[in-house]
Amino acid sequence: MLLFAVRRLASAVLVLFAISVLVFLIFFATPGVDPAARIAGRNADPATLAQVRHSFGLDRPIPIRYALMMRHLFISRDLESFVNRGAKVIPQIVQATPVTLSLVLGAAVIWVLFAVLMGTVAAWRRGTVADPLIMLAGVVGISLPVYWLGEVVNLITQSRLHGSVFSWVPPLGYVSLTDDPGQWALHLLFPWLTLAVLYAGIYARLLRSELVANLNEDYVRTARAKGISERRILIRHALRCSLIPIVSLFGLDFGALVGGAALLTEVVFGLPGVGKLTYDALQTVDLPMIMATVIYAAFFVVLANAVVDVLYARLDPRARHA
Amino acid sequence: MSAGPWRIAAGHLARNRAAMAGVAVFVVIALACLAAPLYAEHVAHTDPFRSNVSGTTVVDGRTVQVLAPSSTGLGLGVTPIGPTWDPGHYFLGADNQGRDVLARLLYGGRNSLFIGLISALLCCLIATAVGVLAGYAGGPVDALLSRTLDVVWSIPVYLLAICLSVILLTSGLRLGPITISAGSLWVPILIIAVVYVPYVARPVRGQVVALRNRDYIQAAIGTGASDVRVMRRDVLPNILPTAIVFVPIMMALDMLTESALSFLSVGVQPPDASWGTIINDGLGLLYTRPAVTIAPGLCIAATAVALNVLGDGVRDALDPGAR
Numbered sequence: 001m002l003l004f005a006v007r008r009l010a011s012a013v014l015v016l017f018a019i020s021v022l023v024f025l026i027f028f029a030t031p032g033v034d035p036a037a038r039i040a041g042r043n044a045d046p047a048t049l050a051q052v053r054h055s056f057g058l059d060r061p062i063p064i065r066y067a068l069m070m071r072h073l074f075i076s077r078d079l080e081s082f083v084n085r086g087a088k089v090i091p092q093i094v095q096a097t098p099v100t101l102s103l104v105l106g107a108a109v110i111w112v113l114f115a116v117l118m119g120t121v122a123a124w125r126r127g128t129v130a131d132p133l134i135m136l137a138g139v140v141g142i143s144l145p146v147y148w149l150g151e152v153v154n155l156i157t158q159s160r161l162h163g164s165v166f167s168w169v170p171p172l173g174y175v176s177l178t179d180d181p182g183q184w185a186l187h188l189l190f191p192w193l194t195l196a197v198l199y200a201g202i203y204a205r206l207l208r209s210e211l212v213a214n215l216n217e218d219y220v221r222t223a224r225a226k227g228i229s230e231r232r233i234l235i236r237h238a239l240r241c242s243l244i245p246i247v248s249l250f251g252l253d254f255g256a257l258v259g260g261a262a263l264l265t266e267v268v269f270g271l272p273g274v275g276k277l278t279y280d281a282l283q284t285v286d287l288p289m290i291m292a293t294v295i296y297a298a299f300f301v302v303l304a305n306a307v308v309d310v311l312y313a314r315l316d317p318r319a320r321h322a
Numbered sequence: 323m324s325a326g327p328w329r330i331a332a333g334h335l336a337r338n339r340a341a342m343a344g345v346a347v348f349v350v351i352a353l354a355c356l357a358a359p360l361y362a363e364h365v366a367h368t369d370p371f372r373s374n375v376s377g378t379t380v381v382d383g384r385t386v387q388v389l390a391p392s393s394t395g396l397g398l399g400v401t402p403i404g405p406t407w408d409p410g411h412y413f414l415g416a417d418n419q420g421r422d423v424l425a426r427l428l429y430g431g432r433n434s435l436f437i438g439l440i441s442a443l444l445c446c447l448i449a450t451a452v453g454v455l456a457g458y459a460g461g462p463v464d465a466l467l468s469r470t471l472d473v474v475w476s477i478p479v480y481l482l483a484i485c486l487s488v489i490l491l492t493s494g495l496r497l498g499p500i501t502i503s504a505g506s507l508w509v510p511i512l513i514i515a516v517v518y519v520p521y522v523a524r525p526v527r528g529q530v531v532a533l534r535n536r537d538y539i540q541a542a543i544g545t546g547a548s549d550v551r552v553m554r555r556d557v558l559p560n561i562l563p564t565a566i567v568f569v570p571i572m573m574a575l576d577m578l579t580e581s582a583l584s585f586l587s588v589g590v591q592p593p594d595a596s597w598g599t600i601i602n603d604g605l606g607l608l609y610t611r612p613a614v615t616i617a618p619g620l621c622i623a624a625t626a627v628a629l630n631v632l633g634d635g636v637r638d639a640l641d642p643g644a645r
Binding site: 027132151285291 | 469488586598612615622634
């Protein structure tokens with residue numbers, strides 16, 4: 001088990017290295033792209049371009065530029081923005097992380113609760129109207145563009161019904177958990193719900209199909225033959241096994257969301273998280289900022305992946321030898 | 323390849339009422355979007371790509387300005403005309419450049435559907451090729467391809483797509499004989515197709531690995547059939563259902579991704595429109611003219627629901643185990 005964990009971690013480090021190379025190449029070695037032209041601005045004369053190229057080390061060979069960039073990112077952590085000269089990238093990411101974590105953690109609790117409820121009830125009520133209705137809700141959940149849903153939620157809670165039903169909804173923004181836990185939750189309530197809709201749909205659909213497959217397994221027949229009640233079989237036997245693939249998917253999604261996949265939700269609700277940082281950098285085409293946030297994102301995904309695989313191996317011994 | 327299993331699957335699909343409803347909704351939306359020029363020219367008499375800042379229109383027999391001076395706040399800026407519910411004049415109102423929202427919606431839908439369809443097909447094609455190659459070849463080829471897919475999949479899709487868009491939108495792409503100009507629809511198509519390749523290729527590879535150890539494949543190899551022949555005649559037909567199941571689901575996913583990229587202004591570029599860019603146009607008008615935002619979102623959602631329901635139907639029809 002320990003050996004498995006160590007091996008898994010080593011491969012995670014390798015994947016991270018590959019990602020950093022890939023992202024670096026996308027930004028600084030795409031054929032026909034000149035980052036210096038981007039930094040120097042439109043219509044820059046050749047002398048300015050050459051100067052920019054030199055001051056950013058863009059005239060060096062690619063492996064050296066890669067090493068320089070990684071040193072700025074991970075060792076000296078003093079990578080500077082190309083747009084706001086002097087603004088350090090890493091502290092901004094560190095500052096934005098708690099916002100993103102708050103958003104994703106809350107949403108995760110909501111979506112897992114709803115998904116387990118929806119998936120279990122749908123599988124339990126298979127053959128009745130409840131099953132297709134719940135699954136239709138799931139399909140709608142995965143089909144709504146999340147940023148659009150956020151806009152509509154804002155329209156209702158901040159404008160149309162703000163005078164009556166939703167007068168308690170605070171204006172868009174973020175309040176830190178340590179400042180005021182009540183306001184923190186209140187500000188995040190609708191972002192949580194909006195973000196949870198998509199994932200509740202995905203997980204509910206997955207859980208239902210896993211449950212239905214597990215209910216046809218031999219061990220369920222054995223349990224039935226022993227006279228265990230259907231409800232106990234569903235919850236104690238089938239649900240337990242069906243949750244295993246959910247755990248592995250959850251790790252992936254959680255990592256990706258913390259890494260910035262919650263970008264659209266953060267933008268729509270004005271939450272100053274890592275995704276919003278990426279979005280703002282996008283508006284000004286701030287390459288180091290975008291690159292740093294993406295590599296940071298990949299770091300979370302790879303980490304979450306490794307943790308999930310180790311957990312998975314604890315849950316399911318077969319995975320250790322695969 | 324006999325028509326037998328395919329005909330059975332088609333029969334199953336045709337009897338699936340939900341899937342057929344999905345097809346119907348999709349066809350209606352697609353036809354409406356295809357008819358965009360007809361509507362713009364002959365019904366609304368408007369050019370949805372030219373700003374119409376000082377234009378006027380007729381509502382209830384009175385001539386009104388399309389962009390009325392704002393009456394709230396400081397009185398700065400303008401408020402575009404809201405929905406008139408009159409198919410001839412600004413049925414869904416105008417955007418902040420005085421352009422007819424319904425006409426733009428129909429034109430935007432053409433791009434959204436086109437990008438979704440082509441990138442889904444492209445993605446499934448590339449993914450099947452990669453998956454079959456990796457799964458069949460095994461060894462170092464498989465290791466290299468699989469690890470590459472893992473690495474690509476470790477970067478959140480939206481972030482990867484954003485990175486690629488930022489780069490390609492400014493300079494276009496020149497890769498050997500292929501040249502794609504920066505504002506082209508092919509930029510988002512290509513990007514969206516590429517970022518989802520691991521999503522499809524990994525399950526395809528898994529199936530090929532399982533198939534490769536089956537007796538009939540071993541027998542085909544044993545009789546001296548070439549690798550290309552085994553892949554084409556024995557592996558591919560068995561993989562095809564898996565790839566086909568992905569097409570409608572991927573199209574829904576690709577359309578949602580396109581709309582998100584366009585919303586972030588790194589997808590479809592003006593003067594072209596898509597449902598995502600129209601939602602972006604509606605941002606500043608959300609509280610005054612919500613129709614500009616709501617209508618394209620409903621279109622995306624309806625199309626995605628239809629495609630996902632169809633996708634479920636196709637899966638049930640092609641996968642006897644799931645029936």
